[in-house]
Amino acid sequence: MDFSIDEEGRLLQQAVRDFVEESANAVWRDIEETNELPESLVEGAKELGLLSMSIPEQYGGLGFPVTKKALVHEMLGRGPWGLGTFISVHTGIGCVGIVRFGSDAQKDKYLPKMAAGEWIGSFALTEPDAGSDAGALKTTATLKGDQWVLNGTKTFITNAPKAHHFMVFAKTEQGISAFLVDADSPGLRIGQVFKTIGHRGSRPAEVVMEDCLVPKDALIGEEGKGFDYAKRCLAEGRTTLSARCVGTAQKAMELALEYGAERKTFGLPLTEHQALAFRLAQMSARTEAARLCVYRSAWLLDQGQPAIRESSTAKLLAGEGCWQTVDECMQIFGGNGYISGEYMIERLWRDLRVARVYDGSSEVQQIVIAHQLRKGNVQTPW
Ligand SMILES: Cc1cc2nc3c(=O)[nH]c(=O)nc-3n(C[C@H](O)[C@H](O)[C@H](O)COP(=O)(O)OP(=O)(O)OC[C@H]3O[C@@H](n4cnc5c(N)ncnc54)[C@H](O)[C@@H]3O)c2cc1C
Known part of the structure; x- marks a missing residue:
């Protein structure tokens, strides 16, 4: 068993951490x-290769395995x-489906x-x-001649206003199928752009398709296999998202430790009060547990395993545990924590909250885990 991160991984983590701390966290209030x-931040991310992590080298990307992407996402979790x-x-x-299928x-x-x-x-x-219940989707795709005609509305779609294309899931004769739909396809428009309480700058939006026409070859992989493809993309997405939660919890603890060492009550720094010291110890334990589950799920995916139960376990532990940690860190900031734009902890708190909801909510992760258990998938063989 080897828990070490190689030299290349360490340098990568450090480079992303520096970028997040020096470039992104420096402008978090502007983003809010x-x-x-x-634009300078997006350019900085491009220069570091962060937009090409999943793309194989032959197509100009970095071709990172999931474990390496998790290292990057953990560092991204320290920022907005x-x-x-x-x-x-x-x-x-938005990319793994094309690479894999x-x-x-x-x-x-x-x-x-x-x-x-x-793009x-x-x-x-x-x-x-x-x-x-994503399987209950109503968007349809009908083959007419050499074109698919798509009808339906997608909602809360991250990157929609600036996307060049979408991986769209729609019902066809064979079941749910996946399509590559360009944003400038006839009949596609961006609907409402939502104002979110965290995640500022990501601007999720509706994608409305009314007799939207795409070529026959816009179908990804096999017809009727779309939901399987979605699950594979999500298993990976859940793992890297969980890594981001871990990074956020880590950052929150560091901020709380710093604040709690300065702020005194009853003649002592906050961190010297045993009740708060124990709370910090619990946070540290929870974060380490989530981190281990995240990296194991990433490692399993790199071994070609589906990691359905493991990625859902990572997401459940990271989403819930890291949320609890950030909320308890916010508590250490007292009234100061609740003042908008003052301390970064309030942004971490607003940002992290949605991790319990999207990419499959905590309840959905429990549904997935329980389903796997009933199928006999009770423990991953080492
Ligand atoms: C900021 C943001 C970005 C997003 N980005 C994307 C994106 O890029 N692409 C995309 O496709 N989607 C995206 N989503 C959508 C996201 O994945 C969904 O919001 C999520 O799957 C939950 O669906 P819902 O909002 O319809 O909640 P609902 O399905 O209505 O669920 C409401 C609540 O009920 C719980 N619940 C539902 N069923 C059960 C059950 N059987 N047992 C117990 N509890 C249950 C849920 O866990 C949840 O807490 C995004 C959402 C947000 C907020």
């Missing part, structure tokens, strides 16, 4: 106010989630431009009446 990611989500959807769920022609067309950050990717599964 404008609800936009500064608008940036982390933008990167994560583009190079994660796309045709050679689709890879040739999309991946080099995505690796260069010229931004997006993942459109959720609908107004199909979120947790």
Whole structure:
């Protein structure tokens, strides 16, 4: 058993950490106010290769395994989630489907431009009446001649306003199928852009398709296999998202330790009061436990395992545990923590909250884990 991170991994982590701390965290208040990611920040992410992590080297990407992407996402979790989500959807769920299930022609067309950050990717599964129960989606795709005609509305789609294309899931004769739909396809428009309480700058939006026309070869992989593809993309997305939660919890603890060492009550720094010291110890234990589950899920995915139960376990532990940690750190800041724009802890608190909801809520992770248990998948063999 080897828990070490190699030299290359360490340098990568340090480079991303420096970028997040020096470039992204330096402008977090501007992002909150404008609800936009500064172009310089997006350019900085491009220069570091963060938009090409999932794309194989032959298409101009870095071709990182999931374990390496998890290292990056843990560091991204220290910064504004608008940036982390933008990167994560583009190079994660918005890209993995093309890399794993796309045709050679689709890879040739999309991946080099995505690796260069010229084309931004997006993942459109959720609908107004199909979120947790994504299989209940109503969007349809009908083959007419040499074109598919898509009808339906997707909602809460991250990156939608700046996306070049979407991985869209729709019902066809054979079941749920996946399509690559360009944003400028006839009949597609961006609907409402939502104002979120955290994740500022990511601007999730509706994607409305009314007799939207795409070529026959826009189908990804096999017809009727779309839901399996979605699950594979999400298993990876859940793992890297969980890594981001761990990074956020770690950052929150560091901020709370710093604040708690300065702030005195009853003649002692806050961190010297045993009740708070124990609370910090619990936070540390929870964060380490989540971190181990995240890296194991990433490692399993790199071994070609589906890691369905393990990625859901990581997401459940990281989503719930890291939320509890950030909330308890916020408590250590007392009234100061609740003042908007003063201390970064309030932003971490608003940003992290949605991790319990999206990419499969905590309840959905429990549904998935229980389903796996009933199928006899009770313990991963070492
Ligand atoms: C900021 C943001 C970005 C997003 N980005 C994307 C994106 O890029 N692409 C995309 O496709 N989607 C995206 N989503 C959508 C997200 O994945 C959904 O919001 C999520 O799946 C939950 O669906 P819902 O909101 O419809 O909640 P619902 O399905 O209505 O669920 C409401 C609540 O009920 C609980 N619940 C539901 N069923 C059960 C049950 N059987 N047992 C117990 N509890 C249950 C849920 O856990 C949840 O807490 C995003 C959402 C947000 C907020």
